[in-house]
Amino acid sequence: MKIRPMGIEGAWEISPQQFTDPRGLFLEWYRFDRLAEAVGHPLRLAQANISVSARDVVRGVHFADVPPGQAKYITCVRGAVLDVVVDLRLGSPTFLRWEGVRLDDTDRRAVYLAEGLGHGFCALTDDATIAYFCSTTYNPSGEHTVHPLDEELGIEWPSRAPLLSARDAAAPSLAQARSAGVLPQYAICRDYAVSLDAGAHPGLV
Structure with missing residues (x-):
C-alpha cells in the first residue's frame, strides 16, 4: 500500500497492492495503522456509507x-468515479484548489480527506458504487454544500450534462456560502488536526 499526499494539505491518495491468482484477487483497501502514520492520528470510524450512482x-x-x-x-x-477534493478553508494557502482522482474497480485506489475539506464526485459509469468511512456520524445541522457547478470553483467535471440532486442543485454559490459565514476556517481546521494528533495513542502510530 502506497500513501501519498495530494496537492491539498489534508488529502491523501492511497494505492493498494493487489494479489491475483486464478481464483481472483485480494487487497488491503484500508489499514488504520498505515493511514495513522501518514496523517498523524487514527481515523475514528463512526459511520460507513455506500453510494450508488448512474453515469453523469x-x-x-x-x-x-x-x-x-x-x-x-x-x-x-x-465502476468508476472522478473523486474531487476541494480546499474550502478560508486562509488556506491552497484555498479554492481542487484535485481529482479516478477511483475505479481496476486500480482500486482510495482517497482520504481531512476535516474541513470539500468533497464531491462524478460517476463515470452506470451503477458506480463508492464505499466510504466517516469520522463522525451524519449531523444535518452541521452539514453544508456549495454548488458543484459554481464557476468560481472551476471544477472540470467530466460530464456534459451533470445530474444533480435537488439539494445540490439548490446549493448556494461559493460567494453566498462565504457571505453566510459557513466556510471552514483554515486556522481552526489546523488547530483541530493538531488536537487529534496530540490525542493519538502512541501504540497506534
Missing part, C-alpha cells in the same frame, strides 16, 4: 462544520 451523476460539493468536521476515506468498489 455529480454529488457534492459537501463539507461539515469544524469542529468536529467529518474526515472521509473513500474507494470505488464497482
